[in-house]
Amino acid sequence: MSKRQREASTAASTTRAPRRGRGFLIVGALLGLALSTSACVEHQLLIQAPSLRGITIPLPPPSFADEVIVSIDFEGSVPSGFDVPGTKAYLYEKSTGRGYFTLTEGASFVIYDVLVDIDDNCLETWFVDGFEGEESSVSDYKVALQEGEEACSASGCSEMDEVGACVCLEKWSLGC
Numbered sequence: 001m002s003k004r005q006r007e008a009s010t011a012a013s014t015t016r017a018p019r020r021g022r023g024f025l026i027v028g029a030l031l032g033l034a035l036s037t038s039a040c041v042e043h044q045l046l047i048q049a050p051s052l053r054g055i056t057i058p059l060p061p062p063s064f065a066d067e068v069i070v071s072i073d074f075e076g077s078v079p080s081g082f083d084v085p086g087t088k089a090y091l092y093e094k095s096t097g098r099g100y101f102t103l104t105e106g107a108s109f110v111i112y113d114v115l116v117d118i119d120d121n122c123l124e125t126w127f128v129d130g131f132e133g134e135e136s137s138v139s140d141y142k143v144a145l146q147e148g149e150e151a152c153s154a155s156g157c158s159e160m161d162e163v164g165a166c167v168c169l170e171k172w173s174l175g176c
Contacts, residue, residue, distance in 0.1 A: 049139035050089055050109070050127045052076040052169055053156070069096075070118055070167065072143065072158075074111045078127050078136075083107040086130025094122040094176075116143050118167065122176035140172040 089109040123141040152166035
């Protein structure tokens with residue numbers, strides 16, 4: 001190593017700042033930044049979505065299997081504590097692009113005359129509470145055609161039609 005290289009190396013090593021306190025300074029600055037930004041954010045709890053209990057068919061057609069679009073009434077309920085006056089339950093049928101809403105009666109609600117395509121449907125439900133106007137999370141359901149007494153006797157199914165078919169409500173946890 002030449003004399004010039006040794007001098008440059010010695011000068012560089014003597015001008016470096018000690019690193020001991022730098023780490024604490026960076027951690028402190030990041031912690032302060034995180035606390036100051038989280039103090040300004042309003043945290044909200046996830047509000048449970050309403051649940052649909054069952055479906056009824058106002059005037060069943062001769063056979064569900066012969067119909068493409070059926071008019072269905074949906075019965076449901078909102079979680080306890082959200083049964084205040086002015087709470088609205090919503091239902092959106094993605095395939096037909098139609099939305100419906102109704103005021104709840106206590107914790108229960110019925111949404112009448114929802115048009116559903118039996119072969120291609122996805123129902124989203126949620127509610128907005130009448131007290132603070134908070135919106136719940138969304139639950140997804142599908143309506144499926146079933147046949148036979150055993151399948152149609154399950155909860156969430158309509159009455160059987162004259163050929164032994166019914167429509168049943170299925171909850172989908174990841175959307176549909």
